[in-house]
Amino acid sequence: MTVTMDLNADLGESFGPWRMGDDESLLGIVTSANLACGFHAGDPQTMIRTAAMARDAGVSIGAHISYADLRGFGRRPMPVTHDELHADVVYQLGAALGVTASVAVELTHAKPHGALYNVIATDRNQARTVARAIASVRPGLPVYGLAGSVFLDEARAAGLVPVPEAFADRAYETDGTLRPRSLVGAVLTDPDEIAARVVRLARRGEILAHEGSPIALAARTVCVHGETAHATAIARAIRSALEAAGVDLRAIEH
Template sequence: MIDLNADLGEGFGRWQLTDDERLLSVVTSANVACGFHAGDAATMRRVCALAAERGVQIGAQVSYRDLAGFGRRSMDVPSAELAAEVAYQIGALEVFARAAGSRVSYVKPHGALYNRVVHDERQAEAVVEGVLLADAALPVLGLPGSRLLEVAEKAGLPAVTEAFADRAYTEEGTLVPRGENGAVVTDPDVVVERSVGLARSGVVNAHSGREIPVRARSLCLHGDTPGAVDLARRVRAALQAAGVRVEAFA
């Protein structure tokens, strides 16, 4: 059994990046941008309504305040400020989720913040503090072995492991930085094959070619890549053909 999640609502005003409506017919969980790296109030409201209509779980994708850099630039934000901004983003999305008859079911950091809290315990603690401010029962989605999930578990929050079918891994189980060659896996056949391997065996080939363990309850498919909808459909079909039940974790 595995969950399929995708980053959605990543537009701003008239600019639209993700095909939210069609992706929401494939995924089981939606990581909705909360206005700090992408998204705006109207987009958040629309995506929450579509997700609720399709029975897709709504997750708050929280990030550094970095619209210009799409949340992918590392920032040194004081802990108290980061905690407040995480809570603020969750609260904003919760308004629209509840208006749609649903609720925010989990939290996932985005971009530079996601990668930072793999190793940075202080920033991880700030993120968890923000989650606790918003809702002391919200699951936190993150990389296996990350400081974020360790801190979340210590705080009593459900920690949910995540894998990436379309991102390259180091031998240590972390993601290859986006600025390096081959950081994003672009061959659809390879992405589909990796998805099935991750779901059934909990393994993936690292950037070096060595097989590493990556056991995860949720599988992320990026919504901002070309052909994202068709690829997501292929991945879901391949998982089901391989006997994997696709179901939300939340």
């Protein structure tokens, strides 16, 4: 049986004259891109430019939604009300839909970012708010979330298509959660090590925890963070290793 995997990256995170990541190179490697919507990174011109590059590269485009935390790059949990979070998600999806329409492509998915992503992995109330907000704008949209998280349950209940995700360049704890960035070893940097982890994930449905034990993990997409050092080398090593292992790389169908 052919194994398929989507390879995604968080892109469009530059802001004005300040540049983050090598989006153009990554778009030649990945199969889908998560487009920053201005709340943790990005700006209108960056969004349009990145969406156009993704279109030309044949890469699917999703909305990368976040807490309103530009200064903290969306990596700080924010004390938001239900109504605030609902409105923030709707606003960001609206921006992404306008940008993709302007370059004549369809928005294919949504993915929470940073602290929001981690909070809704276990906080059912916020997970339900995010899922229902997305469904109110685009019913049936595929949404990426941490494999095994409550967000994927709430997405399914809201009529969305849950897509379990794993992270190529992040360490895992034994309970399947991501190792906090404040701890040593949370971010992986060796392209060959990372590529081997992703092949194991795709072929065996497991990934090694930080302390070395295997964790069962069923994922349909795997993420490379576009802002990390050597992101392009990491993504290229992953793609090459997956192809050599007979894994079919393709974007999530919607």
